[in-house]
Amino acid sequence: MAVITLTSVSGSPGVSTAALALGVHWPRPVVVIEADTNAVTSAMPGFFRSNLLPELGGIDKVQLAYSRGVLTREDLLDPERFLAIAVHELPPIKSAPIPAIPPGHKLWVVPGFFHLGIADGVSGLWVRLPELLRSLSEAGIDVIIDLGRLGRDDVRMPLIDTSDQVLICANATMVDLNRVYRRLEGPDLTQRVGVSVGSAEKFFLLLNEVPAEQIPAVDFANNTLPVLAMLPFDPQGAATFSVGRPDPKPNRNTYRQKIRSVIAGLGTIIGYSDLDRSAS
Template identity: 30%
Template sequence: MAILALTAAGGSPGATTTAVGVALCWPRSVVLVDADPGAHQAVLAGFLAGQDPGGRGLVRVAEAHRDQRPLREVIIDQAIQLAEDAGSRRLFLPGFAKPGNARLFAGVWPELLEAMRRLDEFGIDVILDLGRSTGEGLPPPVVDAAELVGIVLRSSLRSVMSTRVMLAAIEDRGVPVGGAAGLGLIVVGEGRPYAGGEIAAALGRPVLARLALDPVAAAHLSDGAPRPRKFERSALTRSLHTTAQAFRDRCAEATELVGR
């Protein structure tokens, strides 16, 4: 079972684009969950080109929790199709309808995360798109439950400094981070200007993945732009496939180590 959480400090580094891309390349069936507390609906308005979810989403999950209904089945019922795939299920669970909904969700997370873990019985993993970290930080139950927490950032000084502030806030709150696999960095566009090793040394966290900076291919994932003719062979797609497989392997190793 894998629960992967992705977030970013700010500066539009591409956390949601990364989450969509990794979900599309994930080696097993997967549910991508829009858990952005800002309720930006970035996947619905972007990659899914304004698709109407028909009222489905995390608010309905919260209602099911209130009514003490089993959440594992509710997750699947409330999800819509992210993309067609003959070999795997690629689902999407829409996010909060209003920013205030996230604050009311704190009591739902523990049971929901346990239900997400039990999706392994269906051969399904979970990717949580936490969007940009807010002043309230990352939800502690999510950070604690995820096998892997990835912070997406560019290799610019501005992005590195924003991430440093975010990491300090996490440490100040004493939030446990991610089981055995822990928390690391996903660098988009390494070498513009800093190398991954320099960024890891500056932030005291390992670089888990390096993604190509490929604006044309990224626009398909972030904004639903027409799929480029050579999308599958693009530098971004190749790096996403490598990243998805590596993350799945790391999550599997973490699960075995802690006996989840």
């Protein structure tokens, strides 16, 4: 199993969009968990285009299930428990279709909070989730976690610790370079990166191209962390995953194409040969 966590250190520059895009194109069964405690769910009104009711799944319901006893992977994926939404089992919706996934692909999504007022009440969830993630591995199911912005001494650090790879999303600007550099000075991340600036085995940057004042990726790599990839500035292509924009010509979607190469790169790092092929 692979546990891939996406986060940012300032704002949330495309974290949720990239996480959902990775989930759509992931070549193995995968669960995408929206675990952002700084913003309400973007997946439900965006990726799912407000087609689904909040009762169908969510991270708050996962916490409630934990409070009532041990939560197993079978519970998480059981459609009758309404914890994770099985995208591959959703019926076609003509009026506002959900982004299509490749034929035969199994994708579950656990939406984030619908009300931020309860986010503090689930702080105990984050130390319990790693056990569930390990259980998913036994079933050959990978996990992609969307943390949104990572705060200092964040209570969700157990998810960082259990991840195989952590992708820090940032815009390719001097402003974000400085923010990433200074955030890595924090003791909570310094002790986890555990190596000199400019190299890491677990932490990588996922940069976004910007329309103005862009700086080279090598500047980030030399001063902060290795850069896994630079996502193209393609607002319409990215909108397929962020707001469910129709994508009648996916082969011309440069954002989608780059996501496939990111998956291949992760496969090389993790050592998963079946991630080295492009998803459909």
